[in-house]
Amino acid sequence: MEFKVLDKGFLRLVEFMGGDKAVVQAARVSHGKGLKGEEKDRNLIFYLMEHEHMTPFEHSVFKFHVKCPIFVARQWFRHRWGSFNEISGRYTKYPDEFYMPSKLRVQSKKDKQMSEFADVKEEKILLEKIKKIQEESFRVYKELLEKGIAREIARIVCPMSTYTQFYWTVNARSLMNFLKLRLDIHAQFEIREYAKCILKVFKKKMPWTYDAFKKLCISNKQNYPELD
Numbered sequence: 001m002e003f004k005v006l007d008k009g010f011l012r013l014v015e016f017m018g019g020d021k022a023v024v025q026a027a028r029v030s031h032g033k034g035l036k037g038e039e040k041d042r043n044l045i046f047y048l049m050e051h052e053h054m055t056p057f058e059h060s061v062f063k064f065h066v067k068c069p070i071f072v073a074r075q076w077f078r079h080r081w082g083s084f085n086e087i088s089g090r091y092t093k094y095p096d097e098f099y100m101p102s103k104l105r106v107q108s109k110k111d112k113q114m115s116e117f118a119d120v121k122e123e124k125i126l127l128e129k130i131k132k133i134q135e136e137s138f139r140v141y142k143e144l145l146e147k148g149i150a151r152e153i154a155r156i157v158c159p160m161s162t163y164t165q166f167y168w169t170v171n172a173r174s175l176m177n178f179l180k181l182r183l184d185i186h187a188q189f190e191i192r193e194y195a196k197c198i199l200k201v202f203k204k205k206m207p208w209t210y211d212a213f214k215k216l217c218i219s220n221k222q223n224y225p226e227l228d
Contacts (some may be wrong), residue, residue, distance in 0.1 A: 006068070
């Protein structure tokens with residue numbers, strides 16, 4: 001499964017291990033039991049979620065390949081219950097790829113943490129200025145490399161909008177924590193776009209767990225319009 005995200009990014013499911021039945025098997029092993037049929041197994045997942053018995057969900061694992069702007073990756077890496085390996089600007093030359101928003105946002109007057117789409121005066125001019133800064137930064141970056149400056153030093157001129165790539169391996173328990181935080185309308189627009197794609201993967205690969213998550217873990221439903 002692969003999704004295009006933002007203007008040049010992507011999210012790709014590389015590997016998946018487990019699923020809803022793996023959660024059930026992990027939960028019942030303490031009693032020496034296994035699967036008992038869809039109705040009972042599905043009810044067990046709801047029971048586990050409702051009573052916050054979460055360790056069985058750690059036995060289902062997702063591995064993603066992600067391409068996103070650096071500022072999105074820095075938010076992503078705060079979710080420490082997972083494994084990350086990112087492309088290194090010390091060893092690899094960054095490509096000429098920068099995130100350019102299609103529309104600017106203003107600071108929300110309701111919540112200082114949020115931004116919101118609005119009609120911005122001289123928006124086209126401001127977007128063009130962003131583009132020129134990106135192009136100039138990359139020109140200097142290439143010049144530094146051409147003059148023999150080490151990649152680890154040359155990269156300091158690259159803006160936060162530069163695209164990076166990483167692999168993320170995460171269990172279902174931690175994935176749900178990510179979704180709960182990053183699907184919320186208070187999360188930044190760009191990382192929410194990636195979270196929406198992850199939600200589609202989660203729903204397809206673990207439909208029973210998805211249903212329990214949607215019903216039991218999301219209290220303020222209006223903050224999660226993607227959860228149908």
